[in-house]
Amino acid sequence: MNEIIFFENIQKVSVGYQNEAILTKEGNVFAKGYNINSKNPKEFINISSLIEDTNDRIIQDVVSRGSVIYLLTSNQNAYGIGANYDGQLGFDSETLPKTKKPILMMKNVSKIFSGSSSNHVFLLNSNQELFGCGWNEYGQLGLRKLINQISIKKLTQIQNIPKGKIIDIQSGSMYSVMLIENQNENPKRKLYSCGYYQYNGLGKDGDTYEFTEIKSSLFENDDNILDFSVGNEHTLIxxxxxxxxGFGNNNSGQLGTGDIKRQSIPTQIELPKLRFNENISNYHVSCGYRKSFLYYSPFLFPILKKI
Incomplete structure (x- = not known):
């Protein structure tokens, strides 16, 4: 029988491809995984206590992605721990292939964005400047001038970002999708994507090496995006x-269209009969590797709710 471990005062659970992390309300992060503790990968350890600066050990957010765990401290500093073979920690992978202690990646960080199976990451600072590093073989970092570089081993600023406030960025293994809000446009929220189009997770045909708007007649001027989620090769809105x-790979029926036909462009999907007689804004989508969830949860994700 597997041992069951209980944590009190859980604030967030983040699960990556090779790692799991639990953030408590006290600001501690307990994590497990081979890249965190190779001797006992099933044992949870307090990785926040391993940060060298003792004044920087209160964690505000944790993002467990691919083979790395990212930490955002209450002082707005971003740390990474785990594998760095694709430069996803923002350092030269030859001198630092992996680390078992959190290392400082960047200061003055407001948000960390990545994907559950991705080996690239985005860091947003308080000035709405976006930086990225990691695997970039298919242009998934949106760095048009660096599309020939398989790995971006140093944090690099992403240029030509669409106007507006970056609300969220979610990544598949070979592409990324960005949600931008602009109060002066209608609709106010728009989606942009970059990377590899083969499985059509971009919502359009053809590769694109910088963030380009996903256009569709389904996004009407008087409608707006409430929530979205990116899986390994598909996206739901x-x-x-x-x-x-939805659009993207559908070989396991992950789009919910009732078949396994891939959708290369945004396609409307029939919603199931909703159990709760409430506003659609209380529902959310979550995409995994080859599965998707539509769930009811009021008051979650307020940054993506209608304002």
Whole structure:
């Protein structure tokens, strides 16, 4: 029988491809995984206590992705721990292939964005400047001038970002999708993508090496995006008018279209009969490797709710 471990005051659980991390309300992060503790990968250890600067050990957010765990401290500093073979820690992988202690990646960070199976990461600072590093073989970092570099081993600023406030970025293994909000445009929220189009997780045909708008007649001027989620090769969207829209790989039925036909462009998906007679804004989507969830949870993700 597997040992069951209980944690009190859990604030967030983040699960990556090779790692798991638990953030407590006290600001501690307990994590397990081969890249965290190779001698006992099933044992949870307090990785926040391993940060050298003792004044920087209160964690505000944790992102467990691919083979790395990222920490955002209450002082707005970003740390990484785990594998660095693709430069996903923002350091030269030859001199630092991996680390078992959190290392400082960047200061003045407001958000960390990545994907559950991705080996690339984005860091957003308080000035809405976006930086990225890691695997970039298919242009998934949106660095148009560096598309020939398989790995970006140092944090590099992403240029030509669309106007507006970056709300969220989610990544598949070979592409990334960005949600931007601009109060002066209609609709206010738009999606942009970059990377490899083969499985059509981009929502459009053809590779794109910088963030380019996903356009569709399904995104009407009087509608708006409430929530979205990116899996390994597919994307789902919920709009204020109650539309569910999806595109990408569908070989396991992960789009919920009732078949296994791949959708190369945004396609409306019939919503199931909702159990709760409430506003669609209380529903959310979550995409995994070859599966998807539509779930009811009011008051979650306020940054993506209608304002």
């Amino acid at each position: 919920l709009t204020e008018k109650g539309k569910m829209i």
